[in-house]
Amino acid sequence: MHIDSGSFAEPAFTLFLDEAIPACGALAVLVTGDLIEVGNNLGSWETYQAMVDERGLDAETYIETPGNHDSLLDRKLANYLVYSLAGRNGHGTYGLYHLGAGSDLVRIIALNTVSAENPAQDATGYLQESQVDEILAEIANDGRVPRETLILGHHPLDTPNGLQLWGTDAHLERLIAETGAITYLYGHVHMALDYWYEQTLISQASTLGNPSSGTLTTHAAFSLFALDDGPVTKNVPLLGEPASLSIDWPVVMITRPANPAVGIENPLATPLPRASSNQILRAGVFAPTEPEDVLFSIDQGPFQPMTRVANYYEASFTTPDAASCTIEVKASAGGNTASDSVDIELA
Numbered sequence: 494m495h496i497d498s499g500s501f502a503e504p505a506f507t508l509f510l511d512e513a514i515p516a517c518g519a520l521a522v523l524v525t526g527d528l529i530e531v532g533n534n535l536g537s538w539e540t541y542q543a544m545v546d547e548r549g550l551d552a553e554t555y556i557e558t559p560g561n562h563d564s565l566l567d568r569k570l571a572n573y574l575v576y577s578l579a580g581r582n583g584h585g586t587y588g589l590y591h592l593g594a595g596s597d598l599v600r601i602i603a604l605n606t607v608s609a610e611n612p613a614q615d616a617t618g619y620l621q622e623s624q625v626d627e628i629l630a631e632i633a634n635d636g637r638v639p640r641e642t643l644i645l646g647h648h649p650l651d652t653p654n655g656l657q658l659w660g661t662d663a664h665l666e667r668l669i670a671e672t673g674a675i676t677y678l679y680g681h682v683h684m685a686l687d688y689w690y691e692q693t694l695i696s697q698a699s700t701l702g703n704p705s706s707g708t709l710t711t712h713a714a715f716s717l718f719a720l721d722d723g724p725v726t727k728n729v730p731l732l733g734e735p736a737s738l739s740i741d742w743p744v745v746m747i748t749r750p751a752n753p754a755v756g757i758e759n760p761l762a763t764p765l766p767r768a769s770s771n772q773i774l775r776a777g778v779f780a781p782t783e784p785e786d787v788l789f790s791i792d793q794g795p796f797q798p799m800t801r802v803a804n805y806y807e808a809s810f811t812t813p814d815a816a817s818c819t820i821e822v823k824a825s826a827g828g829n830t831a832s833d834s835v836d837i838e839l840a
Contacts, residue, residue, distance in 0.1 A: 495562065495703035496544075497537040498530040502702030503544070504735045505713050509701060510548050513729070513740060516781045517717060518804050521592055522550075523601070525680030525698055526560025526647030528577060532567035538576035545578055552582035556590050558603045560647040560681065561616050568610040579603070587624055589631055591639070599720065600639035602628055602672065604646040604665075606656065606679075618648025618681070620661040625668050632672065641720055642674045648681050650695055655681070669693050676724045685716060685728040687756040694724045694756055701731070721748035721775055723761035727833075743780035743826040745833040748805065749773055750820075752835040764840035768814040774799070775807050776833065780826035787824045796823060812839050 529537035557579045574580035586605040609619035649655030656662040676694040683700035699714035714730040751762035787806045788796035799806040823832040
């Protein structure tokens with residue numbers, strides 16, 4: 494977010510809060526840290542708090558984690574605890590959240606990766622072993638068995654500009670192993686990137702409010718994350734300048750079948766059977782207005798309608814008798830059309 498980093502942050506956050514969240518029908522918003530630019534700037538914190546409170550956001554579904562800018566000149570994150578939604582609602586700087594219930598329960602572990610209280614270590618990321626111990630103990634006492642576990646933090650797992658520098662990547666690796674987390678969601682580097690650590694998707698979001706001219710972070714964006722036939726992400730850029738920001742709606746996101754290209758090579762994607770009927774296709778279609786049409790096509794064949802089911806669209810299809818096929822979903826909303834496609838192996 495980086496409130497007060499420049500002219501971009503507040504308009505970008507406003508657009509995200511007022512247009513993106515309602516258009517996406519998000520079950521939760523996960524904020525990967527650096528809420529403001531300098532942690533001891535009370536004016537920045539007051540601006541951030543006011544923007545959050547004006548929208549009536551809920552601390553159980555708007556989930557924050559601190560970043561190194563939040564701890565900048567405020568090592569103990571005292572202001573984060575006072576002004577963040579998490580801090581004001583008893584969630585502290587890390588802990589457990591839960592979405593849904595029963596067989597649809599999803600557990601979110603929010604981490605504090607600036608826990609060294611040392612500027613040099615927190616700048617690149619530091620995760621205390623005691624924090625992981627405490628989280629695992631809380632999970633053991635909780636008793637609920639989630640459908641999936643997500644981990645939310647600020648710093649990369651295994652780069653010199655992340656937890657690896659101080660060796661605390663081992664603590665995150667242990668947490669992933671002991672919880673079976675399906676994904677680790679983080680920020681810090683200001684560039685969207687997906688890759689895999691064994692069976693866990695490591696997903697880096699771009700920056701919403703602090704794009705830097707002349708670098709790889711020239712486009713501010715947020716990421717959509719979905720759980721269906723495995724985890725799926727989609728980077729959604731903000732277009733224009735601070736005075737005239739927009740999002741290119743609709744956004745189309747195929748969530749099933751699993752895309753083999755997620756994170757370059759998706760270990761959770763398996764081939765579909767050849768010449769097989771009743772295969773399930775699902776997609777999310779996001780826009781401020783209701784889509785007029787949501788259609789799908791197999792291998793550039795005729796487009797066929799999809800049916801809305803709850804907050805997604807679904808269809809059944811027959812795979813061709815071939816080694817692979819391309820599935821395209823196309824949607825129209827507000828006079829614009831967009832599509833998403835996946836190449837699926839068949840066996």
